[in-house]
Amino acid sequence: MRNIIIIGSGFSSLSASCYLAQKGFNVTILEKNSSVGGRARVLEQDGFKFDIGPTWYWMPDVFEKFFNDFNKKPSDYYDLKKLAPAYQVYFDVLESLTISDNIKEIYELFEKEEKGSSKYLKKFLKAAKFNYEIAVNNMVYKPGNSITELITFDTIKNVNQFFKSISTEVRANIKSKKLIQILEFPVLFLGAKPSNTPSFYSFMNYADFGLGTWHPEGGMFEVVKAFVSLATELGVTVKTNQNVQKIEVENGKTTGVTVDGLFMPADIVVSGADYHHSETLLDKKYRMYSEKYWSKKTFAPSSLLFYVGFDKKLENVAHHTLFFDTDFDVHAVDIYDTPQWPKEPLFYASFPSITDNSFAPINKEAATFLIPIAPGIEDNPKIREHYFNVIIERLEKLTNQKVSDSILFKRSYCVNDFIEDYNSYKGNAYGLANTLTQTAFLRPKIISKKVQNLFFTGQLTVPGPGVPPSIISGKIVSEMVLKNAV
Known part of the structure; x- marks a missing residue:
């Protein structure tokens, strides 16, 4: 039985481990931190619980496909609840739009806001569903080896979608x-400006309005635990507090890794850690991508996050609440064009205790706040505190309630933490942005061209950022191991 070491225990690594163990490999996962899940860890304090990383459960079919590959289903491990409403968006003081879990009500909302818009929305979502079926049933499961992966009858017929942006399409x-x-919000999950995201990615709008927003009971970490449970059922060994210092190579082929000064042999190594960091674990002659290469790439944003315990239930907010009361185009410039701290940031808040009592003690509220920011910018306690005050003041104003005197505690997480905990390049939170020049075969490769039996998975390679793409990336890399390992 051949031995495989997988570096990291995020969704892509856990996914890959299951597929490889199913094929008879002896698989060991090495996680740097004290808990599994990569970015999808959990924070607990004083009876409160917070998903540190992902909080949105979209594209449930991808999770179903994954578990079906092992003759399982998500409900074998966790319970899902469809959120109603899906989310709420604030534009001004007590002025918000609530996105229903019912498509008919969404059409009515659009029509009420702009006469004739529901007719366009129906046409837009029909195309979005078509794109979703092309993407999720076919394209996103490709390994990113060649442009030919994108060339099908359907993509040729609709090729202009790759050269026209979501922003252009919607605003016309x-x-x-x-x-x-x-309509532009869902593509933010892809890590790029709507004006730089091909309109083909409208399939994210179908994921939003068509498939809905879900909540796994107990939170996203329950999904992590489900993946770990399946992996261990299949024979995978998961080890935490394992700091991989080097990927060892002899005669152009990996022989294993060095962990905290000790050599661990392996026939095959798969890294689900940050791709840039993974290559720094190799001697320079074995790296495929230079520092110059990485510096020129468009990275998805980093985040300033706050995890807050309130001593009362909050009013006028939904489980997922977006605060779009400032100009996103201006904020986007501060993220992508001239990287700096935004003067008036948009922000997102999650109040999972509205839906799930496990997140907070009775009559209290657990809240996660997120401000998207440019990766690599200065991060210090003074800056964090300033932005916390900014968003709490805006939350109070927009939702017409006093909350600052109800804060029991807060914890923050930002660029420095992403670097420290995940070896994340410039402290990015979501990997490489899915722009046209960073799509599919134009992303960093899954198979090392310089080291035999070395493979990569995760959000910096195909298909891209997000939990569902990471799960898919794990399946792709397992197939590449089966086809290409020597």
Whole structure:
């Protein structure tokens, strides 16, 4: 039985471990931190619980496909609840739009906001569903080896979608700034500006309005635990507090890794850690990508996050609440064009205790706040405190309630933490942005061209950022191991 070491225990690594163990490999996962899940860890304090990383459960079919590959289903491990409403978006004081879990009600909302817009939305979502079926049933499971992976009858027929942006498409047909922001919002999960994201990615809008927003009971870490449970059922060994210092190579082939000064042999190594960091574990002659290469790439944002315990239930907010009361185009410039701290940031808040009592003691509220920021910018306690005060003041104003005197505690997480905990390049939170020049075969490769039996998985390679793409990336790399390992 051949031995495989997988570096990291995020969703891509856990996914890969299951597929490889299923094929008869002896698989060991080495996780740097004290708990599994990569970015999808959990924080607990004083009876409160917070998902440190992902909080959105979209594209449930991807999770179902994964578990089906092992004759399982998500409900074998965790319970899902469809959120109603899906989310709420604030634009001004007590002025918000609530996105229903019902498509008919969404059409009615659009029509009420802008006459005639529901007709366009139906056409837009029909195309988005078509794109989703092309993408999720076919394209995103490709290994990113060649442009030919993108060439099908359907993509050729709709090739202009790859050269026209989501922003161009939406703004040509919708005039309401509010509706524009709602339609452009889902592609932010891809880590790029809507103006730089091909309109083909409208399939994210189908994921939003068509498939809905879900909540796994107990939070996203329950999904991590499900993956770990399946992996261990299949024979995978998971080890925490394992700091991989070097990927060892002899005669152009990996022989294993050095962990905290000790050599661990392996026939095959798969790294689900940050791709840039993974290559720094190799001698320079074995690296495929230079520092110059990485510095020129468009990275998805980093985040300033706050985990807050309130001593009361909050009003006028939903489980997922977006605060779009400032200009995203200006904020986007501060993220992507001239990286700096935003003057008036948009922000997102999650209040999972509205839906799930396990997140907070009775009559209390657990809240996660997120401000998207440029990776690599200065991060210190003074800056964090300033932005915390900014968003709490805006939350109070927009939702017409006093909350600052109800804060029991807060914890923050930002660029320095992403670097420290995940060896994340410039402290990015979501990997490489899915722009046209960083799509599919134009992303860093899954197979090392310089070291035999070395493979990469995760959000810096195909298909891209997000939990569902990471799960898919794990399946792709397992197939590449089966085909290419020597």
